[in-house]
Amino acid sequence: MDPWAAGDKLKFETAAITHPGNVRPVNEDSIFTDGERGIWLVADGMGGHRDGNLASAMIAETARGLGKGTSLMELTEAFRRGIGAVNAELLSRSNGNADRIVGSTVAALLIHKANYCCLWAGDSRCYLVRDASIEQLSHDHTEVQELVDRGVISKAEAASWPRRNVITRAVGAIDDFQLEHASGVVRSGDCFVLCSDGLTGHVNDEEILARSSRLSANRASHELLELALARGGKDNISVVVVNVVAKGATTVVMR
Template identity: 40%
Template sequence: MSGTADLRPMRAFALSDKGRVRAENEDNFLSKPHMGLFAVADGMGGHAAGATASAVVVDSLSRVAPQSAAAELRRQCEAALQGAHRDIQRQAALRGVGTMGSTVVMLLTFDRYYACLWAGDSRAYLLRGGDIVQITIDHTEAEQLLADGVLTPEEARNWPRRNVITRAVGAGETLALDFVNGELFEGDMLVLCSDGLTGHVTAAEIAGLASGRAPEEACRALIDLALARGGTDNVTVLVAAYRQQEEEPTRLRPGREESREATRPR
């Protein structure tokens, strides 16, 4: 499964593979460069429930119409995710499924700016001038214990429940989305991915394989590496490259943060 487009200012490509172990691909993605809307969703629930949940997320976002203002585009996308949250809960009740939901990481680009919203452990990375920064924070049990000072970074990486997520579309009474935004510069690349990639490939390796490559080539190289290392989960990668000619950017440094806030339904 793949999707491509080549419209300014974003050039994007996405690729998804069920991996070497799983019988079904429960990941889904959305790539609409003409309106600056991109997303990766990783379903959970088993027995096709996960695939259904991630499809509901992507379908809801796909119905968002182009907007003339960035704030309105974000509002419409948040409303679509809240609608998906309720729809997944309804479907779970009808199926009698105790656990049904989907992570989501969504990228919005507008002129020379980006915004990212997410729930779960699907990630977004920003690549600039050879540097890479993870701009999302995983909503996982291990990440929360790390933030609380209960675990060290090394302990968090080896935590036996490190893949237990604490937020997902469709899970819990309400959906809480985290938000980060920033400015784009010529040559910037944004990588969205499910944890099927990050379970096998480090951030440094993502930078090495994606930097300087066309989005399609970068996606294929990253997927191939994840599969070569076992492909124990579904793996989805979306790469979007900013091509507008602008001023020289400042280089990213590890640990540098863009502005971040949390958004919750009112």
């Protein structure tokens, strides 16, 4: 029986790390974790736009300002409203000028009691590691992913596609904005991994699985970061690892 089957509170071992990488002078990623309220996220300011770090920081602050929530639905809807307000504020700042757009991707994990909801926009990802296998809960909002979905190119071709980083949905980029979501039931031993594309641009799913399934959250996050840096670290890199554990709860945040 799971340790919380009788109503006990979920416990988490969390580690979060963000790094500018080897090339970019500014880290436009933001991370936020709060195991007590069941909120974790990674936001990646849109590269090439002014103040992408501001956009991602606004998303993190939205998570910080959320209440605890009496249900997963309440927490999810509060998060959606908050991100909608950030989207409206960023659009207002750009004043309809495409050259002034400031935006950010987001991948968020919300957990209440024994249920989770992953919400996202863009190509920051949320993974679930369970029973020695890995599942990408999120689905990239990118031009190259749309081509794969339509069968125009294969997954193998997508890895070297010249426009593979073109985002089709991001906070602050479009008026008709919606977060996509996936939900399910949390099990003892589950591991969730949130990351920006600075990680997945260098590290594949099997490598994420190998580390997150056998290491502590802290060690897994560091090894994943070190691997991405060793392979070039061309973008900002952020990783959040959330282990669902039977007892005790720790959070390690490295910036």
